[in-house]
Amino acid sequence: MLEMPLPDMAPAVQNGNVDAIWQxxxxxxxxxxxxLVKIGNLFAxxxxxxxxxxxxxxxxxxxxxxxxxxxxxDSLSRSIEDxxxxxxxxxxxxxxxxxxxxxxxxxxDLPVFxxxxxVAKVQEGADMMLDYELIDQALDVQGAxxxx
Numbered sequence: 001m002l003e004m005p006l007p008d009m010a011p012a013v014q015n016g017n018v019d020a021i022w023q024x025x026x027x028x029x030x031x032x033x034x035x036l037v038k039i040g041n042l043f044a045x046x047x048x049x050x051x052x053x054x055x056x057x058x059x060x061x062x063x064x065x066x067x068x069x070x071x072x073x074d075s076l077s078r079s080i081e082d083x084x085x086x087x088x089x090x091x092x093x094x095x096x097x098x099x100x101x102x103x104x105x106x107x108x109d110l111p112v113f114x115x116x117x118x119v120a121k122v123q124e125g126a127d128m129m130l131d132y133e134l135i136d137q138a139l140d141v142q143g144a145x146x147x148x
Contacts, residue, residue, distance in 0.1 A: 002018060006023060006024070006027045007027070009021040009023055009027065009031070010023075010027070010030065010031040010034055010036060013031075013036055014034070014036070020039065022042065023042075024042070024052065025108040025109060025111070026094075026100045026104050026105070026108050028042075028108075028109070029104050029105075029107035029108045029109075030104055032107065033103075033104065033107065041109075046124070046128060047125070047128070049112060049121065050121055050124070050125050051114065051117070051118060051121055051122055051125070052111060054117065054122075055072065055076070057069075057146075059146055062146045069146075073115070076115060077115040080113040080114065080115045081115075083113055084112075084113045085110070087105075087106070087110060090105060090108075090110060091105040091106055117145055119141055119142050119145050122141045122145070123139075123141040123142070126138070126139040126141050
């Protein structure tokens with residue numbers, strides 16, 4: 001396994017420097033548009049419905065600023081309701097706030113948006129990271145997660 005920046009991955013396959021790459025969206029859709037072939041789903045099997053991103057702060061900040069945390073959670077929940085399964089809204093908003101084009105967004109495998117942290121699923125991911133030696137010691141997700 002070789003780590004490299006996401007924008008360098010597709011050219012590495014095309015140049016024969018690596019045999020395969022593991023990509024997230026929108027890089028995966030861009031690679032497919034460039035002629036690469038998807039050989040597997042990143043979030044299948046034990047990784048099905050795995051959260052791929054989250055919001056992080058220090059416990060001290062969260063405890064000292066509960067109104068900010070509540071405001072962020074409320075805003076995210078409203079956004080998730082608007083975007084979940086809504087490719088048209090996703091294709092309109094993503095190019096407005098990123099350099100990803102609407103054409104690429106149309107090809108993206110839409111993520112599953114969730115307003116609440118699924119601690120058990122995140123723990124499964126942490127356990128897989130340990131199993132595959134991406135980390136060298138167990139991670140206690142519950143202990144690292146702020147819930148009110």
